[in-house]
Amino acid sequence: MKKIVLSLLVSFLFIQLNAQLVEQKIDELLRAYSNQNKFNGSVLVAQKGKIIYQKGFGYRNAEQKIPNDVNSIFQIGSITKQFTAAIIMELQQEGKVSVKDKLSKYFPGFVNGDKITIENLLTHTSGIHSYTDDSVVMKSDVTKHYTQQQMLKLFAGYPPDFEPGVDWRYSNSGYSLLGYIIEKVENKPYEKVVRERIFQPLAMTNSGFDFTNLSSPNKTKGYFSLNPKPAPAPIVDSTIAYSAGAIYSTVGDLYKWERAIYTNKVLKPESWKTVFTPYKNKYGYGWGIDSLYGKLLTAHSGGIHGYSSYILRFPQDEVAVIVFDNSSSNAVTAISKNVAAIVFNQPYDVPAARKEISVDTSILKQYIGEYELAPGFTITVFLAEKSLKAQATGQPSFDLFAEKENVFFLKVVEAKIEFVKDANGNVTEMILYQNGEHKGKKIK
DSSP states (O other): OHHHHHHHHHHHHHHHHHHHHHHHHHHHHHHHHHHTTSOOEEEEEEETTEEEEEEEOSEEETTTTEEOOTTOBEEOGGGHHHHHHHHHHHHHHTTSOOTTOBGGGTSTTOTTTTTOBHHHHHTTOSOOOOGGGOHHHHHHSTTSOOOHHHHHHHHHTSOOSSSTTSOOOOOHHHHHHHHHHHHHHHTSOHHHHHIIIIITTTTOTTOBSOGGGOOOTTBOOOEEEOSSSOEEOOOOOHHHHHHHHOOEEOHHHHHHHHHHHHTTOSSOHHHHHHHTOOOGGGBOSSSEEEEETTEEEEEEEEEETTEEEEEEEETTTTEEEEEEESSOOSOHHHHHHHHHHHHTTOOOOOOOOOOOOOOOHHHHGGGOEEEEEETTEEEEEEEETTEEEEEETTSOEEEOEESSSSEEEOSSSSOEEEEEEOTTSOEEEEEEESSSEEEEEEOO
């Protein structure tokens, strides 16, 4: 009997030590990102229904030096889409809509409306052009109030990207239309429907939509960057982001949502199964579905002026990682996956500080110019006080730091730029390494 008790005690102590080690490694990882100005926000990690780590880093308000904590409220951008998709599925359960309904049933006269289904809107296969790809709108109009009619007119002004169902392209316009359909079916504002059907039943008391007028002391301030000095971002009006990206929340509230999914609340099991069925490009209904470390992974990112977010779930292992940032960091995806790697005892990367080298001004001058990475999106490179700077369309300028003579990194985000020369030694393009590789031809 004593041996059994001793064995159980040893096992318990081992589990406790392992949990402490996991927590310590997560904390060290996040501190490394924070110390290098690559993360400013809040994190929650849970396993088997228990929160194993939650903490805030950096500032809720940088100018006033108010620190982030687990109660900080962030805009979560496109994570909103999973709530919109869930409402559509709940309405289908009640026989009020069908994902096979045509868009023309709700909006007669919409281009390709007789071909586009609700399911096409849910899975980004509608071919409806995303209004957020319009740099003019996203630069100048994001703080304005838009009516449904104004948004529909805006959508109608873009030609279709492709025939419905034949391809995949992320469309915030499509998810806005889902919100308008919900309003038509329920005869009440989309925001009220989400509150009544999700937020209130799940006690998500720190979540909502109108971030502009939120008066909570826990409200964060969004920044395009914090280094070398704070560059505040405008708050995107909820009528612009709407059912595609208007929700604000805390890591704790979003974890309540994650637990509701795991325990089959809000929707029936068969509806959740449909939500997490991948269609084109490994995308379901408001979720990406993939695998990582040999395990089923469901995840989604969110990005909106001044904010980035990521929720990552391993449903079969009951592991969830939620990361919110209010400094426009593009490291939240990497942070989430590295944290998950720690939980699963897999290899992970701790960001190493890059070393800056000195490059002669005569060489820096060769890189001055404008580079087009996509229609309507350019990066202008210029020299200021013997230092190279870059400014993307609709964004503030950022300092570039030389890693090599022709390779530069940014400290405000996880990104680097390589300048490419032709056989005659003339700079012809740049390559931006940020969430992939993006080439930009020098046009000026």
